[in-house]
Amino acid sequence: xxxxxxxxxxxxxxxxxxxxxxxxxxxxxxxxxxxxxxxxxxxxxxxxxxxxxxxxxxxxxxxxxxxxxxxxxxxxxxxxxxxxxxxxxxxxxxxxxxxxxxxxxxxxxxxxxxxxxxxxxxxxxxxxxxxxxxxxxxxxxxxxxxxxxxxxxxxxxxxxxxxxxxxxxxxxxxxxxxxxxxxxxxxxxxxxxxxxxxxxxxxxxxxxxxxxxxxxxxxxxxxxxxxxxxxxxxxxxxxxxxxxxxxxxxxxxxxxxxxxxxxxxxxxxxxxxxxxxxxxxxxxxxxxxxxxxxxxxxxxxxxxxxxxxxxxxxxxxx
Numbered sequence: 565x566x567x568x569x570x571x572x573x574x575x576x577x578x579x580x581x582x583x584x585x586x587x588x589x590x591x592x593x594x595x596x597x598x599x600x601x602x603x604x605x606x607x608x609x610x611x612x613x614x615x616x617x618x619x620x621x622x623x624x625x626x627x628x629x630x631x632x633x634x635x636x637x638x639x640x641x642x643x644x645x646x647x648x649x650x651x652x653x654x655x656x657x658x659x660x661x662x663x664x665x666x667x668x669x670x671x672x673x674x675x676x677x678x679x680x681x682x683x684x685x686x687x688x689x690x691x692x693x694x695x696x697x698x699x700x701x702x703x704x705x706x707x708x709x710x711x712x713x714x715x716x717x718x719x720x721x722x723x724x725x726x727x728x729x730x731x732x733x734x735x736x737x738x739x740x741x742x743x744x745x746x747x748x749x750x751x752x753x754x755x756x757x758x759x760x761x762x763x764x765x766x767x768x769x770x771x772x773x774x775x776x777x778x779x780x781x782x783x784x785x786x787x788x789x790x791x792x793x794x795x796x797x798x799x800x801x802x803x804x805x806x807x808x809x810x811x812x813x814x815x816x817x818x819x820x821x822x823x824x825x826x827x828x829x830x831x832x833x834x835x836x837x838x839x840x841x842x843x844x845x846x847x848x849x850x851x852x853x854x855x856x857x858x859x860x861x862x863x864x865x866x867x868x869x870x871x872x873x874x875x876x877x878x879x880x881x882x
């Protein structure tokens with residue numbers, strides 16, 4: 565036997581010159597990564613339908629799933645019982661879920677996206693809790709909070725499992741089921757961000773109960789947008805039921821939100837361009853001007869309102 569068996573092995577497997585020539589000429593390999601996008605629709609997931617959330621949490625061996633909760637401060641102020649509800653949920657199901665840290669709060673609205681130091685704090689908290697890629701970040705809030713916390717989760721360890729519980733009609737009908745995360749920078753909306761498929765999204769009716777009327781109604785602009793793009797019958801239904809929607813009649817609102825979410829989900833998962841690499845980005849219909857309007861007004865015009873104006877502008881142009 566040779567005194568240097570590793571040299572023999574190296575020589576035995578050394579590629580021939582012709583193989584090097586092949587490699588140097590370039591190799592293109594098309595491959596697909598399997599993703600699962602999970603959408604659940606509930607009426608009270610944190611108290612009476614907890615099994616829906618529990619079934620989304622995979623245990624790590626025999627240990628319960630480690631979860632870190634993040635709550636939109638505006639939601640927490642409107643629902644002072646929410647933190648206790650989460651603690652009760654965990655204590656009643658301690659064999660399946662464990663809190664990785666205290667419940668965390670972040671500013672609501674665009675404030676959470678306008679300060680890069682909030683992102684830094686979120687990453688520090690995730691690191692201090694020793695979260696890994698089998699842990700879960702569960703975020704409860706409006707679209708801006710989902711964006712910011714989702715971005716932190718997407719870049720921590722190159723991706724921690726994210727479960728979104730949207731608390732606005734806009735985020736339940738649109739952004740909450742999307743695959744985009746971001747914060748604002750250089751006075752530009754969503755300038756820093758990532759594409760990341762959430763582990764799951766739960767659209768819960770109870771979480772909309774404290775949403776102010778202005779935001780409740782404005783959120784339906786995203787449903788109008790996707791209806792104009794994809795489903796004339798849905799657009800007619802929105803027009804026919806506009807008065808009931810404005811009065812927050814859930815028998816009218818619920819089906820519209822669900823159909824809008826399903827259309828957004830279908831476009832993302834079946835449209836062939838989930839990460840918007842191509843020129844056609846139909847779900848941005850009305851958004852180029854909407855984003856500019858938000859920045860120009862220092863976000864006094866809310867996103868749903870800006871989208872409504874943007875859809876009108878694009879429709880006139882078309």
